[in-house]
Amino acid sequence: MPRSSLSTVCTEFERHKDTYRQEIQKSISFIGQGLDFFTQVKVDCLLDLTRRYVGAPPRLKILDVGCGVGITDRFLTPHFRKLHGLDLSPGVVRKAKQLNPRASYRRYAGGTFPYPSHSMDVTFAICVMHHVLPERLSHFAAEMFRVTRKGGLVVVFEHNPMNPLTQIAVSRCEMDDDAILLKRREVEGLLKEKGNIIEKRYILFTPFRVPPFRFLAPFLGKFPLGAQYYVAAKK
Numbered sequence: 001m002p003r004s005s006l007s008t009v010c011t012e013f014e015r016h017k018d019t020y021r022q023e024i025q026k027s028i029s030f031i032g033q034g035l036d037f038f039t040q041v042k043v044d045c046l047l048d049l050t051r052r053y054v055g056a057p058p059r060l061k062i063l064d065v066g067c068g069v070g071i072t073d074r075f076l077t078p079h080f081r082k083l084h085g086l087d088l089s090p091g092v093v094r095k096a097k098q099l100n101p102r103a104s105y106r107r108y109a110g111g112t113f114p115y116p117s118h119s120m121d122v123t124f125a126i127c128v129m130h131h132v133l134p135e136r137l138s139h140f141a142a143e144m145f146r147v148t149r150k151g152g153l154v155v156v157f158e159h160n161p162m163n164p165l166t167q168i169a170v171s172r173c174e175m176d177d178d179a180i181l182l183k184r185r186e187v188e189g190l191l192k193e194k195g196n197i198i199e200k201r202y203i204l205f206t207p208f209r210v211p212p213f214r215f216l217a218p219f220l221g222k223f224p225l226g227a228q229y230y231v232a233a234k235k
């Protein structure tokens with residue numbers, strides 16, 4: 001799919017709303033780990049970052065930008081006072097609400113996020129930026145900061161284009177036909193425009209789930225070997 005417009009991205013995810021989990025599962029099946037393994041690692045990172053830099057999750061509001069069908073939110077909702085989710089596609093947002101009835105979801109057209117400024121404690125996006133048109137990335141990042149309160153956290157998780165297994169998984173996934181993967185320093189550059197980078201780390205050194213690799217993972221974060229990475233910034 002040529003990257004042409006927001007509505008093309010929206011239509012593509014709408015088309016896959018009922019098969020989203022299976023599509024992703026199919027594209028990563030060769031790695032030998034289920035989708036929930038990858039999701040849980042990111043959820044653990046988010047909880048850990050939140051506790052260290054913002055406070056106790058049960059007191060906090062968190063926003064999932066580009067929430068998709070709410071797969072990550074299923075793991076996060078029980079920990080936070082309130083989880084909000086935002087996406088382009090109405091069908092996708094409906095699915096997310098079915099999966100997470102306690103969370104609040106909104107649909108928007110891709111411009112200004114439909115939340116007041118400073119209204120969230122933590123704002124994150126998982127594998128969304130590689131679907132955002134390059135000329136819209138700076139605005140997208142600025143919106144993440146606008147809705148986050150001072151002292152709050154903005155976290156972006158992205159695919160690592162330097163990992164060959166990630167490249168294979170992306171090439172096998174129809175929903176990623178339009179994807180333009182971003183290097184970690186590109187995401188750092190975007191977040192630096194509005195906040196202070198506090199942590200950046202490569203994650204998911206799969207297929208090495210077993211010890212000793214799992215034990216080593218925290219020490220490998222500097223090396224661009226992980227399947228994904230995160231960049232965290234404080235406002």
Ligand SMILES: C[S@@+](CC[C@H](N)C(=O)[O-])C[C@H]1O[C@@H](n2cnc3c(N)ncnc32)[C@H](O)[C@@H]1O
Pocket residue numbers: 009010013065066067068069070071072086087088089092110125126127128131132140
């Ligand atoms: C690969 S999916 C990731 C979904 C979810 N974050 C997850 O990790 O399961 C990308 C999602 O980003 C959404 N998306 C793409 N561009 C967006 C934008 N500009 N604003 C908000 N969401 C967007 C798509 O509709 C899709 O649901």
